[in-house]
Amino acid sequence: MNHVQEIGNGIVNVAVDLACLQAESGHDVAVISAGGEYEELLCKFGVQHYSLDLSRNPANLIKAAIAYRGMIKKFQPQIVHAHMMTGIVLASTFRLGYKYALVSTVHNEFQRASVLMGLAERVIAVSQAVQDSMVRRGINQNKLRVVRNGTLGSPRTRKISKYEPLKLQRPAIATVAGMYERKGIAELIAAFEKIAPDFPDVHLYLVGNGPDKEMFVAQAKKTAVSDRIHFEGFQPEPQSYLLAGDIFVLASHRDPCPLVLSEAREAGVAIVATQVDGIPEALDNGKAGVLVPAKDSQALAEALAQLLSNSDRLQEWKHRAKQNLEWLNVARVHEETLAIYRELVG
Numbered sequence: 001m002n003h004v005q006e007i008g009n010g011i012v013n014v015a016v017d018l019a020c021l022q023a024e025s026g027h028d029v030a031v032i033s034a035g036g037e038y039e040e041l042l043c044k045f046g047v048q049h050y051s052l053d054l055s056r057n058p059a060n061l062i063k064a065a066i067a068y069r070g071m072i073k074k075f076q077p078q079i080v081h082a083h084m085m086t087g088i089v090l091a092s093t094f095r096l097g098y099k100y101a102l103v104s105t106v107h108n109e110f111q112r113a114s115v116l117m118g119l120a121e122r123v124i125a126v127s128q129a130v131q132d133s134m135v136r137r138g139i140n141q142n143k144l145r146v147v148r149n150g151t152l153g154s155p156r157t158r159k160i161s162k163y164e165p166l167k168l169q170r171p172a173i174a175t176v177a178g179m180y181e182r183k184g185i186a187e188l189i190a191a192f193e194k195i196a197p198d199f200p201d202v203h204l205y206l207v208g209n210g211p212d213k214e215m216f217v218a219q220a221k222k223t224a225v226s227d228r229i230h231f232e233g234f235q236p237e238p239q240s241y242l243l244a245g246d247i248f249v250l251a252s253h254r255d256p257c258p259l260v261l262s263e264a265r266e267a268g269v270a271i272v273a274t275q276v277d278g279i280p281e282a283l284d285n286g287k288a289g290v291l292v293p294a295k296d297s298q299a300l301a302e303a304l305a306q307l308l309s310n311s312d313r314l315q316e317w318k319h320r321a322k323q324n325l326e327w328l329n330v331a332r333v334h335e336e337t338l339a340i341y342r343e344l345v346g
Contacts, residue, residue, distance in 0.1 A: 001083045005036030010259050011107045015083045020045040020155040021334040030075050054086040078345045092119040101344035110254040127257040127278025147336045149257040150328040165244035169203040174245040176238040176260045179210030184251025190297035195305050196225040209234040242267035253294050262328040270317035272303045
């Protein structure tokens with residue numbers, strides 16, 4: 001992958017989880033990336049790390065190709081698992097003379113170039129919705145396997161019981177998301193502005209960073225309730241916000257299978273999320289969270305108002321979020337991924 005930085009990148013988090021659990025199970029595992037904070041964790045689990053800059057410029061890619069072949073020659077893998085597009089192109093182009101099988105995971109299916117992940121012999125989709133989309137885009141269904149994301153029990157985090165809830169101003173609505181337009185932050189702020197006059201004590205906490213943050217800050221400042229909208233920045237362990245919140249919102253326009261929903265469910269916060277891509281699957285098709293249309297701040301506002309105005313309903317959705325968590329464990333993701341490897345290497 002491109003890096004192993006601790007910045008809330010879901011692709012990195014999934015890959016790091018898999019590498020750690022694979023090594024813990026006794027396999028020889030190496031990660032190739034430009035490096036980052038998770039190198040220390042990988043080392044702790046016995047995962048080798050090879051440093052490789054995958055910046056997409058011609059001169060660097062030539063250097064990367066030469067370095068990659070040296071790493072493969074040294075490590076002699078049976079499986080190469082690519083999580084990002086530069087990696088799949090590199091691993092596919094320069095496998096001549098090496099006997100490794102090639103696996104890819106489609107994380108961000110909405111990116112046009114994600115069809116390149118079809119260069120692999122097995123293509124893992126992180127939700128059924130992603131698999132269906134990849135089939136429509138021409139990827140051979142015989143290659144595709146669904147391994148839904150799950151992050152509970154991750155080696156990157158502590159047990160939920162080890163976290164203390166923050167002292168937020170309540171009722172508290174929170175989101176944990178990159179500050180990108182596609183995450184629906186603008187609709188969430190607009191929905192909050194609609195309901196805020198009727199619920200004078202409610203506060204909104206936006207946890208995360210990203211390139212569109214300043215746009216959202218400017219939007220919030222234009223509202224009459226900007227003093228109740230809090231930009232908290234990136235938090236490496238957002239569980240303390242989730243435990244303290246009353247309602248968690250994920251208003252994404254596109255989201256293949258967001259890890260944060262499993263974390264919100266484990267924390268027992270009521271969830272409102274958009275009915276797109278893999279989000280319904282992560283919420284047991286609406287049993288564990290309220291689903292609303294994407295890009296519809298009015299529908300989102302109505303869902304929030306219904307929960308805030310009825311304490312019994314709010315408690316019911318908090319309870320429902322915590323049901324059927326077993327399948328969201330990272331150990332299941334690990335085992336299903338190993339099963340796919342075995343299809344190729346026996």
